[in-house]
Amino acid sequence: MEVFVVKTAGFCFGVKRAINMAYDAAKETSNEIYTLGPIIHNPQVVSKLEESKIYAKKNIDDIKNGTVIIRSHGVELKEMKEAKNKNLNIIDATCPFVKKAQEHAEELSRDGYFVVVVGEKEHPEVKSIVSYVDKNAVVLESAIDVKKLSRVKKLGIVAQTTQSIENLQAIVSECLKKAGELKVFNTICNATFVRQTESTGLASKVDCMIVVGGKNSANTNRLAEVCKKIQPNTYHIETKAELKSEWFEGVKKVGITAGASTPNWIIDEVVKAIKNINC
Amino acid sequence: MEVFVVKTAGFCFGVKRAINMAYDAAKETSNEIYTLGPIIHNPQVVSKLEESKIYAKKNIDDIKNGTVIIRSHGVELKEMKEAKNKNLNIIDATCPFVKKAQEHAEELSRDGYFVVVVGEKEHPEVKSIVSYVDKNAVVLESAIDVKKLSRVKKLGIVAQTTQSIENLQAIVSECLKKAGELKVFNTICNATFVRQTESTGLASKVDCMIVVGGKNSANTNRLAEVCKKIQPNTYHIETKAELKSEWFEGVKKVGITAGASTPNWIIDEVVKAIKNINC
Numbered sequence: 001m002e003v004f005v006v007k008t009a010g011f012c013f014g015v016k017r018a019i020n021m022a023y024d025a026a027k028e029t030s031n032e033i034y035t036l037g038p039i040i041h042n043p044q045v046v047s048k049l050e051e052s053k054i055y056a057k058k059n060i061d062d063i064k065n066g067t068v069i070i071r072s073h074g075v076e077l078k079e080m081k082e083a084k085n086k087n088l089n090i091i092d093a094t095c096p097f098v099k100k101a102q103e104h105a106e107e108l109s110r111d112g113y114f115v116v117v118v119g120e121k122e123h124p125e126v127k128s129i130v131s132y133v134d135k136n137a138v139v140l141e142s143a144i145d146v147k148k149l150s151r152v153k154k155l156g157i158v159a160q161t162t163q164s165i166e167n168l169q170a171i172v173s174e175c176l177k178k179a180g181e182l183k184v185f186n187t188i189c190n191a192t193f194v195r196q197t198e199s200t201g202l203a204s205k206v207d208c209m210i211v212v213g214g215k216n217s218a219n220t221n222r223l224a225e226v227c228k229k230i231q232p233n234t235y236h237i238e239t240k241a242e243l244k245s246e247w248f249e250g251v252k253k254v255g256i257t258a259g260a261s262t263p264n265w266i267i268d269e270v271v272k273a274i275k276n277i278n279c
Numbered sequence: 280m281e282v283f284v285v286k287t288a289g290f291c292f293g294v295k296r297a298i299n300m301a302y303d304a305a306k307e308t309s310n311e312i313y314t315l316g317p318i319i320h321n322p323q324v325v326s327k328l329e330e331s332k333i334y335a336k337k338n339i340d341d342i343k344n345g346t347v348i349i350r351s352h353g354v355e356l357k358e359m360k361e362a363k364n365k366n367l368n369i370i371d372a373t374c375p376f377v378k379k380a381q382e383h384a385e386e387l388s389r390d391g392y393f394v395v396v397v398g399e400k401e402h403p404e405v406k407s408i409v410s411y412v413d414k415n416a417v418v419l420e421s422a423i424d425v426k427k428l429s430r431v432k433k434l435g436i437v438a439q440t441t442q443s444i445e446n447l448q449a450i451v452s453e454c455l456k457k458a459g460e461l462k463v464f465n466t467i468c469n470a471t472f473v474r475q476t477e478s479t480g481l482a483s484k485v486d487c488m489i490v491v492g493g494k495n496s497a498n499t500n501r502l503a504e505v506c507k508k509i510q511p512n513t514y515h516i517e518t519k520a521e522l523k524s525e526w527f528e529g530v531k532k533v534g535i536t537a538g539a540s541t542p543n544w545i546i547d548e549v550v551k552a553i554k555n556i557n558c
Contacts, residue, residue, distance in 0.1 A: 169455055173448040182463040
């Protein structure tokens with residue numbers, strides 16, 4: 001069985017940066033330090049960070065003092081303000097691309113646009129972007145959602161960084177009927193776009209596709225979704241423990257990809273485990 | 280044979296306004312007056328205007344003095360300047376929606392956007408819009424043309440007022456891959472949009488569709504095009520003289536629509552002629 005791994009699988013620039021910032025912060029102090037929510041959407045990495053006394057806390061209320069790391073996918077403006085009011089030592093590990101999306105949303109709102117955020121309503125990144133909009137903003141998950149919008153004069157659009165370009169295109173297209181003026185910041189992260197393109201490219205050439213990454217990771221879920229469209233024999237796992245030998249029966253070529261929050265060591269373990277499966 | 284006429288067939292606001300301005304101007308003087316190019320794209324109306332001593336001239340060089348009427352679909356900025364330099368009495372009958380498209384193109388250019396005009400390269404309206412762009416502008420006729428664009432930071436889009444929303448959507452969609460920031464002014468005239476929607480709606484309910492209007496009229500050509508997609512038995516004529524009885528053999532329901540530059544008297548003549556055909 002031949003095994004192929006997508007070149008861009010695994011940690012992206014923003015995730016690498018956030019993890020490094022967390023470890024660097026841990027080196028500076030012997031006290032516990034905290035991240036506001038999991039620093040990245042990978043349970044295995046979050047557990048590993050606890051060995052260095054870096055703990056994820058759900059709410060800003062759970063952090064009384066010391067150092068707080070702002071996770072890679074950002075926090076809401078009010079949480080940021082609260083952290084400042086509490087005089088916490090803030091280390092902002094928000095991915096620079098998410099920061100850009102927050103800034104563009106703020107700018108559109110200031111310039112009088114009705115703001116649409118293309119993304120998943122409940123995702124922390126989307127909530128953080130929305131929080132930067134002064135007035136009402138609406139989150140749209142798919143083109144069908146555009147129907148419920150009223151006509152406005154000026155409509156501004158930003159996207160969750162891990163959205164697929166196809167979904168952004170479909171929503172922008174429908175929004176053209178809803179406003180005389182449309183301003184779109186394509187805030188989809190290029191790494192996400194390239195990873196999706198390379199992964200679907202590989203998916204079309206293999207008999208089975210394995211997508212590795214947190215089940216709570218938006219970009220990994222979307223990666224599994226786009227690969228499954230090309231290769232129905234696609235499975236999304238967090239670790240090698242979930243692999244099932246029956247997936248590989250009669251399979252000659254396996255493709256492996258991984259989300260932006262999946263560390264190399266987990267990918268390596270999966271590759272090794274698949275190579276040991278006898279088919 | 281039942282005959283149905285689309286409610287929005289015929290003269291639009293901008294055309295009515297231009298024609299009225301021309302006749303009003305003729306009342307003020309006993310001299311010849313001129314339009315720069317045909318005032319609207321309907322040869323029969325242009326001939327009728329000659330009875331009131333209103334003549335279409337191809338170039339500004341052909342007009343030495345007196346009154347010049349700027350046609351409904353606008354002229355290039357350099358022609359407008361030349362008319363001013365010649366101290367001609369300028370009556371600007373540019374359709375206010377075309378004027379908006381010119382102004383938005385100028386604004387986008389001033390704000391540092393690379394300007395795309397969605398429309399027909401050789402159409403005078405498109406040429407007039409392009410002339411308001413300070414730097415280079417590119418005219419795109421269909422989504423395939425987007426491929427040849429280089430990536431830019433800021434891309435601004437305006438549309439010829441008679442474009443179909445579907446073509447604008449397709450081009451905007453592809454342009455999303457070409458720039459981080461996209462600003463679109465949907466300058467498609469609402470009357471065009473409503474007329475297209477009502478006409479295709481009627482086309483789906485009849486056995487034969489007649490589209491009346493100038494063969495040089497962009498909006499009439501497009502109207503015929505969208506109707507033909509729904510009802511292959513669609514014919515584009517300028518006047519009743521072109522009607523052929525064989526089109527109506529076995530036909531129970533006929534639909535009639537007309538472009539924005541088609542006067543009511545021509546539509547009425549066509550309706551009457553069809554009613555007189557025995558099938």
